[in-house]
Amino acid sequence: MLYRDIVQARFCRRLNRFVAQADLGNGPEPVHVKNTGRCAELLVPGCRAWLQDAGPGTTRKTRYDLIAVEKIRPGREPLLVNLDSAAPNAVAGEWLxxxxLGPLEELRPEYRLGGSRFxxxxxxxxxxxxxxxxxxCTLEQDGLARFPDAPTLRGEKHVRELTELRAQGYECAVLFILQxxxxxxxxxxxxxxxxxGTALAKAQAAGVQVLALGCRVQPDQLEVAYTVPVDLTVPGSV
Incomplete structure (x- = not known):
């Protein structure tokens, strides 16, 4: 996927789940954070950030969306991370x-089944x-991509439901988009x-495909580029 009207800024601080401040050269101004996760290791004051400009005539409360930041890694090169929580579904849709995932027909997003939506x-x-x-997935630790960055009961519920649906005859997959x-x-x-992690390992053992997809990341682009090995081994179990 491609973004238009990207501008560079310096991240200042996060005000709440949805709003932060960034400096485009004329002092801090509010920007919309398109990710409600904690992202504490990414949203560091002073880091480089890239924003999407909605234009001076916008009626929105914030003119800019925070799209990506450069993660500061002491002793290592900075890492560009896409923070847009809407992007994974978009690039997964392009990849599918x-x-x-092989030949597919009737691809439909936001599919309701029973009391859940996949x-x-x-x-x-x-x-x-x-x-x-x-x-x-936006959490990186020493070259490892890890999920989640905070407890996700909804995510665990979906994995357990896919395990049950696999037993009912559905083909099921969980895609982790590494941003x-x-x-x-x-x-x-x-x-x-x-x-x-336990639910994910059980899902894989039951026949649910678990795939991690690495991306090509630019300030104005996110695109699935390769697969990354998945390790579901419980630490200390081997």
Whole structure:
């Protein structure tokens, strides 16, 4: 996916879940944060940031959206991270449409099934139903991509539901969109939400596909570029 009207700024501080301040050269001004996660390791005062400009005539409360930041890593090169929480579904849709998961028909986003809503539904040419759940990943630790950065009961619920639906005959997949480059592998964040990691490992054992997709990241672009190894081993279990 491509962004238009991207401008560079310096991140100042986060005011709340939805609003931060950034300096484009004339002092701090409010910007919309398109990610309600904690992102404490990313939203560091003084880091470089990239904003999407809605234009001077916008009727919005904030003219700019925070799209990406440069993660400060002492002793290592900074890492460009896309923060847009709407981007993972968009790039996953592009990847699925291009055949990333094999031939699919009737690709439908935001699919309701029972009391839940899944990110994508599709059918194989032979009629097999496919359900796909997408998770955006912005947490990096020493070259490892980890999810989640904060406990996600909703995310765990979706993984457990996909495990049950796999047993009912659906083809199911969980896609982790890594919104940064150079990741060596993906692993659940066992420190923050161990039961999510356990649910994910059980899902994979039950036949749910678990894929981590590395992206090509630019201030104005996010695109799935390669797969990253997935490691669901519980720390200390080997």
């Amino acid at each position: 449409t291009a055949g990333g 990110d994508f539904f599709a059918r194989r040419p032979g009629g097999q139903s496919v359900l796909v759940e997408v998770k955006g 940064m480059e150079q990741m060596r592998r993906f692993t659940p964040n066992w420190d923050t939400h161990p039961s999510f």
